[in-house]
Amino acid sequence: NSAxxxxxxxxxxxxxxxxxxxxxxxSMTSITTPFEFKVLGFKPQPWTRLDVFIWAKMMTWGLSGGIYDLYRQWIRSTIDNDTMYNELFPDVMPYxxxxxxxxxxxSLVEYPNAPGGVVVSSYPGESAVQISAEEAMIPQAKLQALMSLLADVFQPLGQDEILGSNNWAVASSKSATGMPILANDPHLGLQAPSLWYEAQIVVPGQLDVTGVTLPGLPAVLLGHNDHIAWGFTNVxxxxxxxxxxELNPSNASEYTYNxxxxxxxxYDENIHTKEGTDIPFQVKESVHGPLIDSAVGTYGLDSESQPNIAMNWTGYGITHEILxxxxxxxxxxxxxYYDALYWWDSPPQNIIYADDAGHIAxxxxxxxxIRSGYTGExxxxxxxxxxxxxxxxxxxxxxxxxxPVQGYLQxxxxxxxxxxxxxxxxxxxxxxxxRGRRIDYLLNHTASVTVDDMKMFQADSLEVSAQEIVPYVVAxxxxxxxxxxxxxxxMNPLRTWDYVMDTDVYTPTLWMYLEDAIHYVVLDELRSIDSSLLLSRTPILEMIIKENYSYYLDDHTTTGQVENRDQILASALVRAINEMVQEYGTDPSNxxxxxxxxxxVDHLADFTYIGGGPQRGQNTLNAAGGWRVTHGPSWRMVADLGNIQKSYGVYPGGQSGNMFSPHWDDxxxxxxxxxxxxxxYGYHQxxxxxTAAAFQAADTSGTMVERTITFVG
Incomplete structure (x- = not known):
């Protein structure tokens, strides 16, 4: 309603x-036209309101995760043992x-509806009932093809690891300043030009806000104003x-419903190309959503000769994230803050908050x-x-x-x-x-948190999984x-390792191989499953090891003998060391x-990259997953509500998208x-x-990275 x-x-x-x-x-000239446009031989079309909303929708899509229904069915049918599946994929992760x-x-009186004003019809106590899985089984060949072909669809923000982020806030009672302090570091794909653009948006007398925004989004997504600070993580x-x-066997353009x-x-659609030709494609849609197998062409892999796999997404239709x-x-x-988040629809985000009145939330x-007749799994x-x-x-x-009474949130x-x-x-x-266990420990065990503590926590590279499991392996x-x-x-350095994934020792390397080896020897029943589908099973291994759960602590590939926990873990250690030596040789320096x-930090078109040096961390607060790290803290921010001028931020790139500019990577x-x-790590204030005059007066070094954007609303 524009009124x-x-x-x-x-x-x-x-x-x-x-x-x-x-x-x-x-204003673009042959000099100011970005290099990428020159290489592509392309001049951008005028930007429109619609483009802003489309980009916002792409953001929500990119953060919506994956089609987990397919992953779960694939793993469950491959394991073919419901007891084992439920133990390895529990509703609640241990510890x-x-x-x-x-x-x-x-108050339901003040907020009777769901976010975005969607009228609700169900309240606590109304539970879903799962139908039998057989009623909706998709053949394995089709499942595998769908997962493979759809994998890249969930990469619009460049994330090639599971989406992760950290945020936390301490209340006045736990803050050394006597006022709340808030921290946020969203983990996304590291890219150049940067995903984020640092900005201050000012509407005199109405708005003054600073932080980072996404190009094309007319708001600060992560940052602070005079009174509050906030940050996001993905739910x-x-x-x-x-x-x-179920399609009509006599007419594939119809399906059964009620x-x-x-x-x-x-819907007949066209993709326009710079050469002027169009690439036509067709979208078919049921009451549940578009038929995704019409897009990826997998419908010949089952009894249906036409598309019949529909996807429903909470982000379909009108959503209100920009509002x-x-x-x-x-x-x-x-x-x-409550009123603002009432309009956040998709995807769900953990939005941390602190204000100068002393509140955290x-x-x-x-x-x-709320699902009826099925669980959604x-x-x-x-x-x-x-x-x-x-x-x-x-x-x-x-x-x-x-x-909360504990004085912090994370x-x-x-x-x-x-x-x-x-x-x-x-x-x-x-x-x-x-990561949640680690930050909870740090906040719980720090009585009076400072801004410097917050920065240290963001740099923390202690691997909790190693801390919990390695002592059992040594024993x-x-x-x-x-x-x-x-x-x-x-293996001797494991005995005295501090569990920090630091760059100048080899214990972190050995842990990486050891974690994989423990997966291999403990979950020997699952070796036929693509390991990428078994992400985040390490807490289950931790529980199996700590509780000495004998069913899994036996190598089922051997006959006539039952191995105990120590034998299994010792064999995992030998396997890890042998594989590390096979990969890198016998010289410990390697x-x-x-x-x-x-x-x-790869260029979007792979023309070049920023960085290339050793990196601390792994599945740690200082997130740095994999071996070639292309995913991690895309923005680090610490906001002090006691002195908002003493807030800090940094991201891995620069304000300029021009790779020849000194501000490309500063x-x-x-x-x-x-x-x-x-x-x-380093930050800038x-x-x-x-006002511009106030900036100039304060900018004694001439190195400020802030830019002021003024518009009248």
């Missing part, structure tokens, strides 16, 4: 942003620390469901489906309206915590809330929980090892972690520079002044 003041304000901001983009496009320590509900909720349609045949909606972000930019207190904001045959996403959790009841993509204390189904997959070798002198010599674990140097003395 609504908030909507009108948002549209004015969009129009100002569009005008700014087009002003640059119209996890949920995000919400104390649930804070809002990881399953908001995509797969429905298997006892009758209904026509599929058909929500704009309202959050202007919010000055807790009530306005976190809201797992977004649309969470697997593809479902939905031939009538009794099965489907029938409603959403009311905004008043979504997971939320405000000013999220690292782990489970939102203790399921035993919550009346609705929240379907993941969620993170394995190690197992001492108990059941064969006394091999070579193995003894190589095993050093930093030789192999290096960070690359911020990367700060982001990458780890100080062994302070145990911190987020200067926060409302």
């Amino acid at each position: 609504d003041p908030d909507v009108a304000y948002t549209l004015a901001g969009i129009d100002a942003e569009v005008a700014g983009v087009n002003a640059f496009i119209n 996890e620390v949920p995000i919400v320590p104390e649930q804070t509900n809002l 990881g909720a399953d908001v995509l469901d797969i429905f298997v349609e 006892g009758a045949y209904r026509s599929l909606a058909v 929500s972000a704009g309202k959050l930019n202007r919010a000055v207190n807790l009530t306005e 976190i809201t797992c904001a977004g649309l969470y489906p 697997y593809p479902v045959a939905a031939y009538n309206d009794s099965i489907g996403m029938t409603s959403y959790i009311p905004y008043a009841y979504i997971p939320r915590s405000v000013d 999220s690292a993509n782990q489970r939102s809330i203790d399921t035993a204390k919550y009346g609705f189904q929240l379907l993941g997959p969620f993170d394995d929980g190690y 197992a070798w001492d108990s059941a090892g064969d006394g091999n002198g070579t193995i003894n010599g190589i 095993w050093i972690y930093g030789v192999h674990h290096r960070v690359y 911020l990367f140097k700060l982001w990458y520079a780890f100080n062994e003395t302070t145990q911190q 987020m200067y926060f002044y409302s």
Whole structure:
């Protein structure tokens, strides 16, 4: 409704942003045209309101995860043992620390609907009923083809690892400043030009906000204003469901629904190319959503000769993320924070908050489906309206915590809330929980948190999984090892390792091989499954090892003998060392972690990269997954609500998208520079002044990276 003041304000901001983009496009010369456009032989078309909304929709799509229904069915059918599947893929991950320590509900009178104003029809106590999996089984060949062909569809933001991020806030009672301090570091694909652009947006008398925005988005997504600060992490909720349609055998353009045949909606689309030719394609859609196998051409791999796999997504249709972000930019207190997040639809985000009145809060904001007749875990045959996403959790009841007794809040993509204390189904997959356990430990054991502590926590590279498992491996070798002198010599540093994934030692390298080897020998029943589908199983291994769960602590590939825990772990250690030596040779200098674990900020077109040096971390607060690190903290921010001028930020790149500019990578140097003395990475101060004159007066070094954008709403 454009007559609504908030909507009108948002549209004015969009129009100002569009005008700014087009002003640059119209000013482009042979000198100022970006290098990438020259290489592609392409001149951008004028930017429009529609482009802004499309880019926002791409953002929500890119953060919505994957089609987990397909993954679950693939793994479950491959294991072909429901007991084993349920043990390895439990509803609750062992030892996890949920995000919400104390649930804070809002008033249903003030917020009767779901986010975005969606009318709800279900409340606590109404549970879903799962139908038998056989009713919606998709053949293995088709499942595999769908997963393979759809893998790249979920990469629009460049993430090639599981999405992860950290945020936390400490209350006045735990802060050395006597006021809240907030930290955020979203983990996304590292890219050049940077995903983020640092900006201060000023509307005199109405708005003054600073932080980072996405190119094309007319709002600060992560940052602070005069009174509040906020940050995001991804919830990881399953908001995509797969429905298997029953087509009319006499007419493939119809499907069964509510006892009758209904026509599929058909949309003829074209992809325009710079050569002027169009690439036509057709989208077919049922009541549940588009038929995704029409896009990837896998429908010949089952009994259906035509597309019949529909996907429902909570992000379909009109959503309000730009409106929500704009309202959050202007919010000055807790009530306005609630009002802003009411409009956040998709995908669910853990939005941390702190203000200068001393409050801290976190809201797992977004649309969470209430499912009828099925759980959403697997593809479902939905031939009538009794099965489907029938409603959403009311905004008043979504997971939320405000000013908890413990004095801090944190999220690292782990489970939102203790399921035993919550009346609705929240379907993941969620993170394995190690980062959440680590930050919870640090915050719980630091009585008076400083800004410097926050920076150290963001740089923390202690691997909790190694801390929990390696002592059992060492004890197992001492108990059941064969006394091999070579193995003894190589594994000895594990005895005194501090579990920090540092670049100048080889223990982190050995841990990487050891973790894989433990997966291999303990979960020997699952060796036929693609290991990429078994991500985040390490907490299950931790539990199996700690509880000495004998069924899995036996190598089922051997006959006539039953191995115990120590024998299994000792064999895993031998396997890990043998594989490491086979890969890198016998010279210990070749095993050093930093030789192999290096960070690359790749150019979007692979023309070049920033970085290439050794990188600390792994599945740690300082996230740096894999060996070639292309995913990690895309923005680090620490905001001090006691002195907002003493807030800090940095991202791995630069303000300029021109690879020949000195500002192409100057911020990367700060982001990458780890100080062994302070145990911190570099940051710049987020200067926060409302006028250009104030900036100039404060800019004694001439190195400020802030840019002021002014528009009148």
